[in-house]
Amino acid sequence: MKILFASANPAFIAYLKPVLCSSGWDVIVASDGCDALDTFCTERVDLILTEIDMPVMSGPEVTGKIRVIEMMQELPWTPIVVLTAPDSLENPVNIIQAGADDLVSQTAPEGVLKAKILAMVRTATVRRQLETANGTLNNILNSVSDGIHVLDMHGVIIAENAASTTMFGWEDSDSLVGRHGHQTIHHHHADNSIFPVEECPIHATLSDGKYRHVQDDVFWRRDNTCFPVEYKCAPLRDNAGNMYGVTVVFRDISERKKAEQHIIYLTQHCPLTDLPNRVLFGDRLKQAILNAKRSRTKFALLFVDIDGFKPVNDRYGHAVGDMLLQRIGKRMTQCLRELDTIARIGGDEFVAILPDVNEADDAVSIAERLRQSIEEPFAVGNAILVVSASIGVAVYPDDGLDEQTLQVNADHAMYQAKGRGGNAVVLNEIDLTGKCAQIF
Structure with a gap:
């Protein structure tokens, strides 16, 4: 001493x-x-x-x-x-x-x-x-990477660690201490709707002293932007067991959310063409039926099969065949409206959902535009490739009130086009182009 x-x-x-x-x-x-x-x-x-x-x-x-x-x-x-x-x-x-x-x-x-x-x-x-x-x-x-956010019984911030202060975008913890926690970092939902304090899990723990684990929520930064978080709320008690606040341990799950969204994207899209796959197409078709039923409107379903694709694949190999499918997918996407869906559901098979068509003629017009775009030659590497498309058209509700019926009718119409030589658009087994298939 x-x-x-x-x-x-x-x-x-x-x-x-x-x-x-x-x-x-x-x-x-x-x-x-x-x-x-x-x-x-x-x-x-x-x-x-x-x-x-x-x-x-x-x-x-x-x-x-x-x-x-x-x-x-x-x-x-x-x-x-x-x-x-x-x-x-x-x-x-x-x-x-x-x-x-x-x-x-x-x-x-x-x-x-x-x-x-x-x-x-x-x-x-x-x-x-x-x-x-x-x-x-x-x-x-302050060495912990998770944020630690501490409130007193009135919901006022009494402590923040370094990670928490950084994630919230404040200069230091002293800038946050003394502020009302909910109004500072938890005031709105992710969709920007107001988050009432009465519904806040953190304040629920302040009220009943129960531990809570929230896996998906958002906190708000100082610049009024939000970030996704997972957090755990635990009551703070003294030696006598009296509660005097709550500790919130949280982590930014932005990267995890991105990874989850990417996985979902991969399960719903064709890895080759980046178009929706059969799974996402099924969801879109269900939604199209619900929307059309609710609004009493029509929509069209197109089945598209590429004529002459197998000879290209056999002659030039799968790598060239894959590039051709990518070019076909891009060209069809460019022909469609923003609200339309084009999906790849198999080797050289594509489908399109065309919402809000007034008459069958509108759907046929779009299908004809697709057919004409595909019959234009494709430059792939050093080769000039020529293919065409057989397109079957079914219209809701005229050709079916459910997914299965519509798909059967569109598929049947596509095979009708195939059977007449290809490079054609068929609606309800009626040849609308009058053209014979021409395979290069």
């Missing part, structure tokens, strides 16, 4: 220093206020004893400057005891306001003086142990 003893009185130093040293304490003597301040800045001491009246700088002045230094440099608190002369006229209140922890008369009995100093040393030791423990805890919390 190291004590800084500031005194300009040789007789008092000669009396008190042996008393302090006899208790096993290391004593550093400063002869004036300036010397005491310099010693404090260069030596780590556990307790400061200073006379009230000293040359250059008084004890209260030294005390005030030490407190400023501790605050500016974020140093641990050091207990200061001011030793007052018997005839001192200083107001004790002013000395305490300057930052002193206690006052002791220089004429106090040796036992009283030692007891006061021992009490201060114990207080300093406990306080520094707490500061060390808090520092260790803060270091642990």
Whole structure:
């Protein structure tokens, strides 16, 4: 234990220093206020004893400057005891306001003086142990990659770790402490609709003290953008079991959501053409029927089979065949409207859903445009490839009220086009192009 003893009185130093040293304490003597301040800045001491009246700088002045230094440099608190002369006229209140922890008369009995100093040393030791423990805890919390968001019983933020502050986009945790948690980071849903505090899982834990695990929600940054989170709410309780707040441990799941969305995308799209596959086509067809039934409108279903694709594949190989399918998919997409769906459901088989067609003629017109686009030659590598399309058309509700009936009719019409030589559009088994198949 190291004590800084500031005194300009040789007789008092000669009396008190042996008393302090006899208790096993290391004593550093400063002869004036300036010397005491310099010693404090260069030596780590556990307790400061200073006379009230000293040359250059008084004890209260030294005390005030030490407190400023501790605050500016974020140093641990050091207990200061001011030793007052018997005839001192200083107001004790002013000395305490300057930052002193206690006052002791220089004429106090040796036992009283030692007891006061021992009490201060114990207080300093406990306080520094707490500061060390808090520092260790803060270091642990700030090293965790998950955000830690702590609220009191009124829903007011009382702590944030570094990860949380960064994710919320604030400069430091002090900028968040004191704000209402729900209004600051949880005020709206992902769709920008208001999130009432009464429905908030975090505030539910504040109300009933129950642990909660929320796997998919959003928190809001300072710039008013949101990010997806998974979080766990746990009540904070003291040693008596009384609840005094809630801890929310959360993580940004943006990358996980992207990965999930990518997996969903892959399960719904053809990896070769990037068009919807049979699974997504089925969902779109169901939705088209529901929409048409609700709005009492028509839509068309087209089955498209590529004529002459197998000879291309056999002659030029699968790599060229795959590139041709990609070009066909892009060309058909360019022919369709934004609200239409074109999907690849098999080797050289495609389907299209055309919502909001007024009459069958509208669907036939679009199908004819598709047929004409496909019969234009394709430049693939060094080869000029010529294929065509047989297209069958079925219209809801004329050719079926359910998915299976519509698909059967469209498929049957496509085979009718195939059977008449290909490169044709057929609606209800009626050849609308009058053209014979021409395979290159």
